[in-house]
Each structure stands twice: as structure tokens, then as C-alpha cells.
Amino acid sequence: MVKHIVMWRLKEEAGVEDARKIKELLERLKDICEGAIEIEVGIDTLKSSQSFDVSLYSVFESKEALEAYNTHPEHLKAVDFIKSVVCERIAVDY
8 A cells, every 4th residue: 555645835826726626636536546545635724834735645555556646647637737836746655
């Protein structure tokens, strides 16, 4: 099992609708990508200086399932949108 966690900061001009679209695009991948056990996206409500705006918590059956998710055409569409509205990204896989 592999856990994949990502957090993003939105660009100043991006808003809550962009965060909601990220959530929608990523969460629907659970039913599309084989080997995805769990995909949960959270939108920050605290808005502190240390906060990231959007977070992804996902679990995959294996490293291979995570790699398949990363290259899935629907995931790549989501990535294109995400890159257009974020200014910073951090991630960890374990």
C-alpha cells in the first residue's frame, strides 16, 4: 500500500471555485483509476499564514497503481488545471 499526500497553495488571483474544481477533478479519479483505494481532497478553512489551500490524501494498492494514476489521461487533465491555478506544491509518498 502507498499513501500519496499533496498540498497546494493557490495563486492570489485564484479563488474558492478553483479549489472546489480541484477537489471535484481529483475525487472522481477514485472510480476511474484502478488500484485507487481512497482519494480525499480537503479545502483549507483556517486561512492561516502557514496553511496550504488544498490538500490531497490518497491511498493506492501499490507503487504501480500510483504510477498508473499519475499517467492516467484524466489525472493529466486535472494536473493541467491545477498547474494553472497554483503557485506552490509539496508532496510525500510513503
